[in-house]
Amino acid sequence: MTLFNRRKQHKRRYDPWDLSAPLLYWADGAPWTVGDSCMGTQVFGSTGSGKSSGSMAAMCRAMLRAGYGGLFLTVKPEDRDTYVGYVRDAKRLDDLLVFSPDHGVRYNFIADEQQNSASPVGLAENLTALLMTVSELGDRKRGGGGGGGGGQDNERYFRLEASRLARNGLLALVLSRQTITIPDLHRLIVTAPQSLEQVASASWREDSFCYQCLQAAEQSPKSESLRADFELALTYFLREWPALSPRTRSVVQSTLTSTTDLLSRGAARDMLSSPTPNVSPDMMHDGAIMIADFPVLLYRDVGAMIQVILKFMWQRAHARRDIAKNHRPTFIVADESQMLLVDADQDFQAIARSTRTAVVYATQSVSGMIDALGPNSEAQVHSLLANMQTRLCHQQTDIRTVEYMQQLIGRRRQLLMSGNQPRDANWLAPLIGPEPGGSAGFGEQWEYELQASDLNSLAKGGPPHFVTEAIAYQGGKRLPNGRTWMRVPIRQR
Numbered sequence: 001m002t003l004f005n006r007r008k009q010h011k012r013r014y015d016p017w018d019l020s021a022p023l024l025y026w027a028d029g030a031p032w033t034v035g036d037s038c039m040g041t042q043v044f045g046s047t048g049s050g051k052s053s054g055s056m057a058a059m060c061r062a063m064l065r066a067g068y069g070g071l072f073l074t075v076k077p078e079d080r081d082t083y084v085g086y087v088r089d090a091k092r093l094d095d096l097l098v099f100s101p102d103h104g105v106r107y108n109f110i111a112d113e114q115q116n117s118a119s120p121v122g123l124a125e126n127l128t129a130l131l132m133t134v135s136e137l138g139d140r141k142r143g144g145g146g147g148g149g150g151g152q153d154n155e156r157y158f159r160l161e162a163s164r165l166a167r168n169g170l171l172a173l174v175l176s177r178q179t180i181t182i183p184d185l186h187r188l189i190v191t192a193p194q195s196l197e198q199v200a201s202a203s204w205r206e207d208s209f210c211y212q213c214l215q216a217a218e219q220s221p222k223s224e225s226l227r228a229d230f231e232l233a234l235t236y237f238l239r240e241w242p243a244l245s246p247r248t249r250s251v252v253q254s255t256l257t258s259t260t261d262l263l264s265r266g267a268a269r270d271m272l273s274s275p276t277p278n279v280s281p282d283m284m285h286d287g288a289i290m291i292a293d294f295p296v297l298l299y300r301d302v303g304a305m306i307q308v309i310l311k312f313m314w315q316r317a318h319a320r321r322d323i324a325k326n327h328r329p330t331f332i333v334a335d336e337s338q339m340l341l342v343d344a345d346q347d348f349q350a351i352a353r354s355t356r357t358a359v360v361y362a363t364q365s366v367s368g369m370i371d372a373l374g375p376n377s378e379a380q381v382h383s384l385l386a387n388m389q390t391r392l393c394h395q396q397t398d399i400r401t402v403e404y405m406q407q408l409i410g411r412r413r414q415l416l417m418s419g420n421q422p423r424d425a426n427w428l429a430p431l432i433g434p435e436p437g438g439s440a441g442f443g444e445q446w447e448y449e450l451q452a453s454d455l456n457s458l459a460k461g462g463p464p465h466f467v468t469e470a471i472a473y474q475g476g477k478r479l480p481n482g483r484t485w486m487r488v489p490i491r492q493r
Helices: 052-065 079-089 109-116 120-141 151-176 182-190 202-207 209-219 224-243 246-263 266-272 281-286 296-320 343-349 366-373 378-386 399-409 452-456
Strands: 022-027 030-033 041-044 069-073 096-099 289-292 330-335 357-363 390-393 411-420 439-448 467-474 485-491
Touching: 022 052, 022 485, 030 467, 041 052, 052 079, 052 330, 052 357, 052 467, 052 485, 069 281, 069 296, 079 096, 079 289, 109 120, 109 296, 120 151, 120 224, 120 246, 120 296, 120 343, 151 182, 151 209, 151 224, 151 246, 182 209, 182 246, 209 224, 246 266, 246 296, 266 296, 281 296, 289 296, 296 330, 296 343, 343 357, 343 378, 366 378, 366 399, 390 399, 399 452, 399 467
Parallel strands: 041 357, 041 390, 069 289, 069 330, 096 289, 330 357
Antiparallel strands: 022 030, 390 467, 411 439, 467 485
């Protein structure tokens, strides 16, 4: 008989998705972990710097090997083949879904939102947020959404009014019809009354789809709270909307209908409003990988709009999932991401870590991001970057990006030595000995740790060695060199 019972040792089960699990190493002792990936990664690099074939490729392959589900967004026509190659290398072709007209994958974002919204008001609000996010892209390409002079104040007013129009129209549709479509919203908006006199017109009431929806919504069963919300929509369409000036009403309507019109046509309608959808963003949580094969450089506005809707819906799916039940990490990857950035991205990035979502964006420069989002978007850009804890900067010549990286890393105290020695006509004086009047000293100065030459001299990769270099920064971490940043080589495959 022993005095002490030996406690059985239980070997801890390895969890590949533990936040501390390394996905890859930038250098010995410098891992990029699951937790790091879920805190956002931004890659910078000039054209030909090796950012796509270097750090982006390494991170994508690492996440795929670890079993992440995710969404690849595309800008260049060759992006699909690149991402398919990563999936093939990870031996995960069985998990791959290609979202394009020549494949059988189809989606219905309204049906998806209906399934996951708790109330008609919530559904209307969520769809309104999505439509305004998509319309933001169109406004940007048109050089602003104001249309009536007066700069940002006018633009903000018209967008707020367009949001009210969408919210009230969607609520009327939700209450009056079992199935909601974007073409129906478009019809409702364009048949809304244009004057107070028209509201009282029997011919308008007989022909207007808007009036038919309001009438059906009025007769639908409603709680007291829902009735109060509907009364606001009724007042809006029968009193406020027709009382607007024709010019104001025209700008507000076109702000919204430019989006609903595009969504009601061709590929956007067929791919995003399918009557027989077979894909959902929730599938990512079980390891599905989707490539949104609508490259912006090929499909232009339609391609950008389709991908922004997918990204928005995927973000919403991440935000509502229960991590305790399924903690598999997922990703959203975009190269040349400036072409697909919207306001909603910075809001999502603030919560991305808690949803186990790895957002990996690559772009050429900070200047390119600001140019894509508009001349007054610098604060917005920095708000997004503030929530991207890993930054990788490949060879860089953009001054604004160089200054951004310098300020991000900060200054360091440096010791400088100075001295002087007077000289007269006696050229032999240095050989004879020191002359009176000379001086020497030391001084301290705070200088940027990272110099412009450190960034513009980074190796771009390619033959013969196929190794690109980057400055790797990981906020809050001390890298093997004792700093938050270091110069790292990245092998291209």
